[in-house]
Amino acid sequence: MTHDHVRVSRALLSVSEKTGLVDFARALHGRGIALVSTGGTFKTLKEAGIPVVEVADLTGFPEMMDGRVKTLHPAVHGGLLAIRDNPEHQAALAAHGIGAIDLLVVNLYPFEATIAADKPEDDCIENIDIGGPAMIRAAAKNHADVAVVTDVADYGTVLAALEAGDGTLGFALRRRLAQKAYTRTAAYDAAISNWMAARFEVDEPQAFRAFGGSLAQGLRYGENPHQSAAFYRAPGIPRAGVATARQLQGKELSFNNFNDTDAAYECVAEFDPARTAAVVIVKHANPCGVAEGSSLLDAYERALACDPVSAFGGIVALNRTLDAEAARKIVEIFTEVIIAPEATEEAIAILAGKKNLRLLLAGGLPDPRAPGETVRTLAGGLLVQGRDAVTVDDMPFQVVTKRAPTEAEAIDMRFAYRVAKHVKSNAIVYAKGGATVGIGAGQMSRVDSSRIAAWKAREGADRLGLAESLAKGAVVASDAFFPFADGLMAAAEAGATAVIQPGGSMRDNDVIAAADAAGLAMVFTGHRHFRH
Template sequence: MAHDQVRVSRALLSVSDKTGLVDFARALAARGIDLVSTGGTHKALKEAGLPVTEVADLTGFPEMMDGRVKTLHPAVHGGLLAVRDNPEHQAALAAHGIGAIDLLVVNLYPFEATIGAGRAYDDCIENIDVGGPAMIRAAAKNHRDVAVVTDVSDYATVLDALEAGNGALTTALRRSLAQKAYARTAAYDAAIANWLAGQLDAEEAAPAPFRAFGGSLGQPLRYGENPHQTAAFYRAPGLVRRGVATARQLQGKELSFNNFNDTDAAYECVAEFDPARAAAVAIIKHANPCGVAEGASLREAYERALACDPTSAFGGIVALNRTLDAEAAARIVEIFTEVIIAPDATEEAVAIVAAKKNLRLLLAGGLPDPRAAGETVRTLSGGLLVQGRDSAVVDDMALKVVTQRQPTDSEFADMRFAYRVAKHVKSNAIVYAKDGATVGIGAGQMSRVDSSRIAAWKAAENAQRLGLPETLAKGAAVASDAFFPFADGLLAAAEAGATAVIQPGGSMRDAEVIAAADAAGLAMVFTGVRHFRH
């Protein structure tokens, strides 16, 4: 037999997820492969009538401590780690009566599912697998001689390879399985470490000297931001935050990399608006809002959001804070839309969207909590940037009026609305809002005054398109995600017709900016909270 091939004579199976177990084990036994197993796996195979040896018979020790100790023994790890062409290793096996193990089949205790279900602390601890990862790492290290299977989806691949190799597995397959095994244990350990980090108070938790992040493949993607880039979507283990990663896709084409990114941005934005207060819709293009509005119904909210920038809305993402109904669905499908995401949808709405076969409809089952803690991660060349997510909500902020003129109640409402949106606009961000709807948005400019001018231009252009005599910015509130470093950005807003301003404050020139606001007759409030979004 070529060196590339390693014959499988003995397999150890110890699995939590028993999907396909009996059929797989039966196929192994039919090839004359000896089966060894543990606990519940042994019981399942025995009940299926398969010849199987219990691990306790190898080790000479029964399972103990509620199953915490069963495979941590030289009779197991020696069989996994022994190098087959090393005479000393072979002599050690013979001297201690240890049989080699050629195939290890292990999937781990369901720790991620346990924390995802919000189980009690002690339940989560008991679902941390110890022996499984130890065996997986041992077999993966010795993949020159041992194959390790950690995913039930690989059962068929292994059986096909055994058939093709007349009972042997190739080096290429063993190496591929080993890589997958280490990735699995890394993601598993990351889930444990990050869950434990969440159990610590802020002083204990930040910053940790080591951090780990992992996930399981949700789906491979056709490409990334551009066709020459590879991409895939991974689900973070134990994630309970509602959103695109947890949503059901009812119909439409497969989501692309950009669809995932933009849909996440849309749903996080619309989640800022309490569905108990009003229906809300956010329309997103290239991860920036191009229109956000509240209304008495979703249809009204959509039409008001669309009116902010109907040109940019073409081919955009539509996010809703309430169950999608037929009236709203019929209006949304009138223009080309890439994705609709909502907490739920009526049967009538689903049927209406179904007429557009490529339109993706995602139902998330709920809204993400904008106040919830969490982290964002961004890769750098050679490193990671990790931060707490921006969970500041304007409704919780102590707004400080800094101008001579006090805002009216309606101005206060529009300022809060605009600030909710500004949190989700790329910096530098300027948002004009009036009567619970955006009327002009300036995003991602290097100069804040340019963002202000773009937002004002958008508001004026839309008024012209609608045949209105005055810009939509007239009488609007304007929000800035960060302070105005100079008065010019604020003056641009005043020139556009804004009457109220909301911004964090904190500039060295705050006094100059306040004086300019007073001179222009503006009402202005400081939040003390910045919303940079890079």
């Protein structure tokens, strides 16, 4: 039987994160609620002068094995699991002298923080909580009679509900807390499972993957206003980026902001900040301008020149600390988000004048070679794959044409292929002098992407008052092979001089012959970069 309101007479508190603990426990005691606690929590409450019973006095057994065994006992789990309206359950409590526990307050050993800090394996193992999840699951299962709190953020909610309910907690709140509790244990177990899969080098971890996450924030809506949405942080070792960044100013990120900012930051991370300054401008998850430069300002101006129309209202990602010089230039046009590893105080002050501009500081760059997974939902299931963690620096260049690329062309080839990896397929990227001059993305045919990229390069020349397209003398990167020579010929007609592509088409010989006839240099990498 479900009780609308359950009176809280006794609470068990066992927490690793002690923020707000003393005030919360004092408020519970002030309501006449008897307190039971364990280990460090008991010590904290005792030192604060709050009356509390140690769990060892409840179970009749001392904590043992360095605290590994303390709550795994019928005196605890019987008190949590007993159904209040079940005569047999009540008789068992009475026969064994077990008192009911009406409120459980537990947060778990900090396993995620331990692995994030790259602690030794033994430390990680010791931070796998056993008793905590067992108690949480027991209390959540019996939420008809018991309330369970797993998040410090809910302390105030529970105290307010106790006040409003004259010492009772309503069923709706207990049910919500129970769901949140199972979400927490699911995310916790996912973090452990995934860490073990990586650490123990499981041959096929994807067959045993666990997915979980903790709610970071609700979003106003998803891609469109009629879609609900939320942002969750994944368990395990964090990857520097939008999910871990500090937001210094601006409105809350939208669903599309999260998606586009992640795309921009992953792309700019392909460029080693120790080698060059780099800037990526993204619109609708596609780069619309990418450039290297002698400074961030130089890189930004060159990236913007590729497609300033699309850049309006876009995302700007930088691979170095944002400085005042670059900040002043970026705010000259409307920009939704700027993300960088860090920013100078002067740059922060400049951006503060743009109240709607979101500034994110990620604290570092994601490693483009790091292993990991990407997940996509589909009807009735999930598609899981390893992250595209190969970089152009790891690929062999197989020259397949009569003419080999010049040194300058080879440098631009590598630049263009870094960008093509982050452009939606079918992807074509024109680049010259360490900057994109035309990008064609997401078309159903590769030749259309090639034509769009060439058109963008022609537009750029028109803006500058130049007679020749910016594609003249550029290199072209294709994320996958040219199935026919037409896409390559569109690049040659636009003025490109060299091509980088994976190769592997049944018609590679035809494409190579067309390149030779046009005087192009072409290299195969053996690695494609589909991004759908």
